[in-house]
Amino acid sequence: xxxxxxxxxxxxxxxxxxxxxxxxxxxxxxxxxxxxxxxxxxxxxxxxxxxxxxxxxxxxxxxxxxxxxxxxxxxxxxxxxxxxxxxxxxxxxxxxxxxxxxxxxxxxxxxxxxxxxxxxxxxxxxxxxxxxxxxxxxxxxxxxxxxxxxxxxxxxxxxxxxxxxxxxxxxxxxxxxxxxxxxxxxxxxxxxxxxxxxxxxxxxxxxxxxxxxxxxxxxxxxxxxxxxxxxxxxxxxxxxxxxxxxxxxxxxxxxxxxxxxxxxxxxxxxxxxxxxxxxxxxxxxxxxxxxxxxxxxxxxxxxxxxxxxxxxxxxxxxxxxxxxxxxxxxxxxxxxxxxxxxxxxxxxxxxxxxxxxxxxxxxxxxxxxxxxxxxxxxxxxxxxxxxxxxxxxxxxxxxxxxxxxxxxxxxxxxxxxxxxxxxxxxxxxxxxxxxxxxxxxxxxxxxxxxxxxxxxxxxxxxxxxxxxxxxxxxxxxxxxxxxxx
Numbered sequence: 001x002x003x004x005x006x007x008x009x010x011x012x013x014x015x016x017x018x019x020x021x022x023x024x025x026x027x028x029x030x031x032x033x034x035x036x037x038x039x040x041x042x043x044x045x046x047x048x049x050x051x052x053x054x055x056x057x058x059x060x061x062x063x064x065x066x067x068x069x070x071x072x073x074x075x076x077x078x079x080x081x082x083x084x085x086x087x088x089x090x091x092x093x094x095x096x097x098x099x100x101x102x103x104x105x106x107x108x109x110x111x112x113x114x115x116x117x118x119x120x121x122x123x124x125x126x127x128x129x130x131x132x133x134x135x136x137x138x139x140x141x142x143x144x145x146x147x148x149x150x151x152x153x154x155x156x157x158x159x160x161x162x163x164x165x166x167x168x169x170x171x172x173x174x175x176x177x178x179x180x181x182x183x184x185x186x187x188x189x190x191x192x193x194x195x196x197x198x199x200x201x202x203x204x205x206x207x208x209x210x211x212x213x214x215x216x217x218x219x220x221x222x223x224x225x226x227x228x229x230x231x232x233x234x235x236x237x238x239x240x241x242x243x244x245x246x247x248x249x250x251x252x253x254x255x256x257x258x259x260x261x262x263x264x265x266x267x268x269x270x271x272x273x274x275x276x277x278x279x280x281x282x283x284x285x286x287x288x289x290x291x292x293x294x295x296x297x298x299x300x301x302x303x304x305x306x307x308x309x310x311x312x313x314x315x316x317x318x319x320x321x322x323x324x325x326x327x328x329x330x331x332x333x334x335x336x337x338x339x340x341x342x343x344x345x346x347x348x349x350x351x352x353x354x355x356x357x358x359x360x361x362x363x364x365x366x367x368x369x370x371x372x373x374x375x376x377x378x379x380x381x382x383x384x385x386x387x388x389x390x391x392x393x394x395x396x397x398x399x400x401x402x403x404x405x406x407x408x409x410x411x412x413x414x415x416x417x418x419x420x421x422x423x424x425x426x427x428x429x430x431x432x433x434x435x436x437x438x439x440x441x442x443x444x445x446x447x448x449x450x451x452x453x454x455x456x457x458x459x460x461x462x463x464x465x466x467x468x469x470x471x472x473x474x475x476x477x478x479x480x481x482x483x484x485x
Contacts, residue, residue: 043390056247059237078304082221082261082289083109083118083189091122093219093287097184102131102167102207104200105139106191106308107221115189115221120160130157131175133190133203134246135311137164154179167203173246174210192260193320195226196237196253196405197327197441200310201260202246205267209276212284212304219287222261222483224303226320228298229484230317232257232471234324234408235444235463244275248440253471255324255407257296258478261288264403265481290483299402313350320350324407325376328442329414330354336434338426339418345394346383353381354414355394358421363393369420371413375405406468412447412460419455427451 006354029169049233086093103106116137119127135141136152144427150266151170156163165179175186186207196213204220211218233256233353241248241383250256250263258266267273268286268289276284300307307314314323322343333356345353356364356367368378377398385392399405419425427448444467452457 035046036290054430077211079110079224079294079298080292081305082112082291083115084108085292086221086289087118087122091119091125091230093289094119094122094125094185094187096445097126097217098182099125099127099164099185099187100129100131100180100183101127101187102133102203103136103187103189104132104135104191104310106109106310107189108308110305111418112306112308115187116160119187127162129179130160130162131167131169131179131186131207132164133173134199136168139309139311141168167207173206173244175207175214176210177214180211180214180216182217185219186211187219187221188260188264189221189223190260191223192225192335193306193310193323194225194257194313195255195324195327196234196250196443197247198310198323199246201263202249204260204264205249206244206246208264208267208286209274209441210285212274212276212280216285217285217287217479218264219289220261220264221289222259222291224291224294224298224300224305225257225259226300226307226317227255228299229257229259229482231255231407232475233406233467234471235442235447235467236470236474237443238439238445240445241439241443243440245440248443252478253467253474254328254443256478257475259291259294259483261290262478262481262483264288265483266478269481288483294484296482296484313344315350318349319351321407322349322397325397325410326351326354326414327411328408329418331410331438331441332415332418332426332430332434333357335428335437336430338422338434340422340426340428341414341418345381345396346385346392347395348383349381349394353394353396355392356418357420358423361393361395368395371417373409373413375399375401375403376410406464408467409464412463414452416456416458416460419451419458425452428455 008162042239043341101116101119103115109115109118116130119125130137137157141152142214152166153169154163154165165175167173167175168211188204188207190204192198192201196228208218232253232255236253237248237251242251264286265288272277294303300320307317315319330341330343333341340356340358341354343354344350345355355361365378365380378395379398379399380393381396382391382393396409438443442448447463
């Protein structure tokens, strides 16, 4: 989302119309997704991407506009998010404290009301500043890349009059002593997607480091892992790739099965995760406001909660499922222009549609079918291309059997297939800079070295079996941080 989609001066009627259309879309799409196991299928009702983002902005991102009452969606007596529980308890943990809030557009209660607005209007609560990470407080900034793309500096928020302190400024992701001056507690309300390299859990962890070093309490408002709390999959992060780039902050499998509040507990209580002296970690104060009604067996559609896009390319639960399936497998083509794979078909199906620039879609479909990956089915799709005017074609990935599905498996077969279909091995051709970036995301040096040495002959099955065993051990070890069964 590279431009401001809806300004403060937009007509109120337009905002209400967009909200009405978005709620109607959510209800219609929810019925379709229930029929399809949670994913929006080709041919299902969908808005053009700009309209969907506009409507999403009106529902969640623009809930701060003082002249427009935020919409309230009746979600019955289902899952209560951390912010809902906090409100039901009269904001007791926050009273008497000067507060800052780290959040983004998906930081809303179960009725779609922004946590910023809730805390601003709460009686007896003093919200004095905001903090923002990648994509900014309203989700309007691009993803971070090389150079200054996506970076932003401290500024006054014109909607609330509060200072927005940047944790994506090109210098540090930790709040500084100057930014935290006069603040007693930092409230964190960020929606994660259950995958290690998605940056919001890293932003929370680095916020904890800065706060603990400056004797500021951290209060995490918990939210669901959209993939549920039972899927744990993919390689662990090798110790040498633990770093400060937000994508590699936790020593966990690529799909970790933990909520953001549970990850906060891991960072606080497991030595060696926070980059602070042990004495600082021990005295640091963490409060996690747990959800009510959430169970580990719940995928996002089963929570009854509306999905607010967490970033421009995660507009829905289908993209959440797709992120671990294709993100790593497409990274060489998407970021280094070395591999042949890319995700999306035209402007549709981010992380759920894929293509390869070296082969036709029908050839790619046959190659994917021949892999016989449990739980997945592949089909060709075509969407109009706004750039060329001609149909864009690709392969849509359907999760046909959730229980059999291993979220990361396809990505590693895409890497193997990339070595087969590309004119040269893209992993062997990568520069040291690209290799480091890839490994910070993927995590396994051994698998990468095997790709370089053996290309399309790499034994993916052997790695998957080894990773499954380690993921199962991790799941048992991490139970001590669980807040839910």
